[in-house]
Amino acid sequence: ADFAARRAFILTADQVVVWKDQILEKPENEAEARAFIAGYAESPPRTVGSCVISCTVTGKQWTAVDEACVHFDSIPESSVDALIEAGDVYYCAGGLMVEHPLVSPHVVRMDGTIDSVMGLCKATVERLLGQAMEARATLPAAEGRELPAAGDT
Template sequence: MDQLAQAFGFSYDVRKADIDEKAIRHDEPAQLVMALAHAKADAILTLLRSEAAAAGPGDRPGAGAGASADDSVAEASTSGGGGAAAAGGAAARPSFLITCDQVVVHEGLILEKPEDADQARAFIRGYARSPAQTVGSVLCTRLGGGSAGGGGGGDVRIGTVENCTILMDPLPEEAAEKLIEEGEVLWCAGGLMVEHPLVRPHVRGIEGGGEDSVMGLGREAVMRVLVEAAEAGADAP
């Protein structure tokens, strides 16, 4: 997200979506991750509007909209003339909320975060048997009223789903154990961390996207939904 913000001239804040992910279920991975992205957007919008009401007129909390990989949500607002959806002046500057979710699909099963070290170990070993696929949603909400608090109505939502296939060689046992000892894999869908220095040398290829997409926040997907939401908001009455 930092690279996007620098390249396209917008600022962003990160927020936490406090939802019960286990309460949202669906047999279809694409529909599951999109439902979770919508639930995160609803939760963050409630928080932003509560903050806006508490702050009062003219004291806007946060900069605008957001980006979320998995649990966290970032809010970002466009600024200047080179952003994805730049507005003419500060008062008219649009704000966007970007929420995301991702699962790993392997051998017909939807894998979310490992419950424990044993499950993480089983996930990691399985990826050498057959390729894993990441299914990730990116949802952009253009906030009505052009502020973090929104205007009560007028929000526009544009979403997309990315599918990537990861081809991996077997990960050495010592590398897998080191990953589990570090603990970060327990917070990743399927315990899959292609960007980790212990894992990257064993990734033979990624089909359907890049490493950023596998990590849960593909740059191209983010820019696409930002632009589409900005254009849809501009056309809205």
């Protein structure tokens, strides 16, 4: 698609889970998933997410990094078994699924928002998009001020 011709903003984002200064990827196997989940009661995992909004007309970018930390009690082995059997942990960095009904009762404290922990902080996106929209308003029309309003297609 020719995004510049459409005068659009592009949102890109990614997240990693950090545990004891190690970056945890998606678990590759059952043993790794078990080790990740068991370790969370020992030391709280942190999520580090990045967000970039890019203007396709000017190339200007607005960026932010958002961090959150989750403190856990031990998650029972029966819950870990069920999580692994369901398989969803293999699609999440660090196998971290705070929203899952088998996991959420064991969250003691969350420093940050749940949407940040899950991968994309809405408040950060809104703030960056606001900055991008404000910057766009100062451009001459020929340079892209007439971009579609937020929510327009």
